[in-house]
Amino acid sequence: MPTKFTGDACPIIRTIDELWLLSGLKDLTDTTVVDIDLTEVKVKWEDIKIDCTTLFIGCTLSLETELALRAREANFLHVPKVLPFRPIRRNLYTWRELMEGYSPEQDNSADLKIYEHFEFGKRCPSINEALWQRLHDFSIDEGLRRLLDFSPSGLPKRKVVGFMGGHSTARTTEDYRRSLLTAKLLTEAGYFVVSGGGPGIMEAANLGAYLAGRSDEDINWVLATLSKAPTYKDKGFQEAAYAILDRFPDGAESLAIPTWFYGHEPSNLFATYIAKYFSNSIREDTLLAIALYGIVYAPGSAGTTQEIFMDATQNHYVTFDYVSPMVFLGKKRYTEDTQLFPLIEQLAAGRDYAKYLYLTDDPAQVVSFVDAHPPLFVE
Template sequence: MPSKFKQDACPILRTIDEEWLLSGTKDLKNTTLVDIDLRAVTVKWDKYEVDDSTLFIGCELPLETEIELRRRGANFLHAPANLPYRPLRRNLYTCLELMVGYSVEEDNSKDLEIYRHFEFGKQCPSINEALWQRIHDFSIDEGLRRLLSFGKDGLPKRKAVGFMGGHGTGRDTEDYRMSLLTAKKLAEAGYFVVSGGGPGIMEAANLGAYLAGRTDEELTWVFETLKTAPTYRDKGFQDAAMKILKRFPEGTESLAIPTWFYGHEPSNLFATYIAKYFSNSIREDTLLAIAVYGIVYAPGSAGTTQEIFMDATQNHYVTFDYVSPMVFLGKHRYSVETQLYPVLTQLAEGKEYADYLHLTDDPAEVVTFIDKHPPLLVR
């Protein structure tokens, strides 16, 4: 069954970058050319095959050249210059890019500017706005493909493990601490930590990965610094994070996959790569799809519960060819307060993923279980 991140999954036959001119390719049918400035190069367009399946998106050409290509059937799309975001991206976001314009006194960040633009028409965007948002999110998909580098076997070169849990979990809570320590141990064991990119457990995951290799003494300082602003609603929330980045300017890489759908929540600052989407549904499905090596579920509320059953559905029907571990970090939460774990074990009875469910309170045990349960290929 094909996955959206396998090498043969992309419906665009060729996305052409600067190397295209050196490749000798002359057939541009069923081809999309993306974000290329062709004004400064000499191209003999009469030597190239084009038709109405040839699409130029965001490309710069002399007007007379574009007119001639249009006469031959080629199609063109140009993004408006006044959008606060670039629909066509070659790479994922970084924290520095999204935080441009931010200061302690006032948040005028690019991240907030894009959110305000999105929020204005979120429920019913115009057809133009919807088009550019979809192209933007497709560009993010492409960025993830390049970052994770999925092979023909459907497995990424980076062993991605996802984290789910409450966005409102305070930095001063035991759930936050245990999630951070779990992510730290996973990163130290060679796994690539992925979160939803927001505050709470998501921040704990990216921060834990970032701090891989740090001493207990250094962690003590980190937790004391975080306590000064426990939740994202507290004054100084981002400033506390910046203090940690200033003291530890280098950290282990991780990935965040947030969304402007929840743009009122600040993106956490500890992820190396940020795949930020407009569509929350695509974002959630994507996070689950790439976490082939497992997902850790810290205590959360309705959103976390939804994600648990989305993941269980993927395992139940083997949506992406592989069964992956589902580890529940919180015995009391998942076996007493909600009984979600007993429900899932009953649901999984007789299925391959029955052996891939685990309940624990021990971060080290999480790593051991994931080590012993690599992705299981099911035909």
């Protein structure tokens, strides 16, 4: 079964110059035109093929033009301007966009406003609200397609490795430090780190990727700076992150895939790209699906345990055509505190992914194992 990201992107015209006007495309049947201001350009609509399968979403054009296109059976969906989020977007989020309006004295960030709007009707959204959220999450899917650039074989051009682990893990713990160093080494080895986008292990992963190439002295300074506000509930949590960004303004790229579903947590400031979803189920499945070069499991609680079994299921049934490494970073957590690693080993017995399971406490060994176990195509 191919991944939803395999092959070409869905037929959406994203920008004026990229796929349409400058290309000379004359056929807009079975096509959706998204978020384009058509009042500033001259289009000879009579020369363009349009029918009932043509859809304009969030586009700006004169009423006269719209009526003429409607007469040719084109469909239109106009996005309300009162929403705190854009249902149709061309790009993934950045932390600057989500943090706009934030100050140490008061959180008036765009991120919080979107969460408050979502929380108000999360359990029973109106059909309009549900539609805007679905369109938004589809836009995020499209953004990931463009960022990762999947080949027809189903592998992304970027070698994506995911990180899972506790969101409440303090910055002063060994688990945080170990995860940071692992992500740093993986990035230096050419892998593209993705996390769930929140604090704890997720922040450690994106921060480790950001610090690729930095010295041990730099890492020690970073950890000392973060120790002033160990958890996201501590005063000065974001300010410690800003101090790191100020000192090291040019970090390596990484990806975060968070959600508004679980509540408002501070945005991860170290991810270059943020694919934030309303739907947590889509978000979790997507994160696991794109990490075809492996997933590193640092210690976590129920959420991490759920993700381990979701990933094991994908490997067990080769859901997306490939078997990928599952690396458990924490011997005590996964063999003493719990029996999760032996259980997954038992489950994998006789399957292709049995050789893709690994348990270690050493960041360097994680890189060596991932290097030695590239995605395995299974027919």
